[in-house]
Amino acid sequence: MSGKYTNFILPTVAVEGSRGAGQAYCATCATALGEPGAHWKTGSVLTEVALADIPGGGYDTGFPGVFLRHFCCPNCGELLDTETSEAGEPALADALVLS
Numbered sequence: 001m002s003g004k005y006t007n008f009i010l011p012t013v014a015v016e017g018s019r020g021a022g023q024a025y026c027a028t029c030a031t032a033l034g035e036p037g038a039h040w041k042t043g044s045v046l047t048e049v050a051l052a053d054i055p056g057g058g059y060d061t062g063f064p065g066v067f068l069r070h071f072c073c074p075n076c077g078e079l080l081d082t083e084t085s086e087a088g089e090p091a092l093a094d095a096l097v098l099s
């Protein structure tokens with residue numbers, strides 16, 4: 001985590017401001033992630049890989065259409081978070097509040 005910030009919602013995502021109106025930042029390079037008050041994932045770069053296509057087969061659930069999503073910083077490329085989801089589902093608006 002960067003020494004610049006004191007509040008984090010993930011080890012890779014810092015926030016400044018009040019809940020619901022705060023601004024999220026990449027903790028590595030300080031790039032703003034999305035608009036203030038919006039979920040930080042809207043300002044990240046999203047890539048999806050089908051679980052069945054991940055080498056080794058360990059993630060294959062047998063259900064086509066389940067993806068591993070990678071949310072990365074649009075500036076430095078840091079991997080900010082991952083989640084699994086079915087195709088077309090909105091991103092999870094989850095956060096672990098760290099301070």
Ligand SMILES: [Zn+2]
Binds near residue numbers: 027
């Ligand atoms: Zn970054």
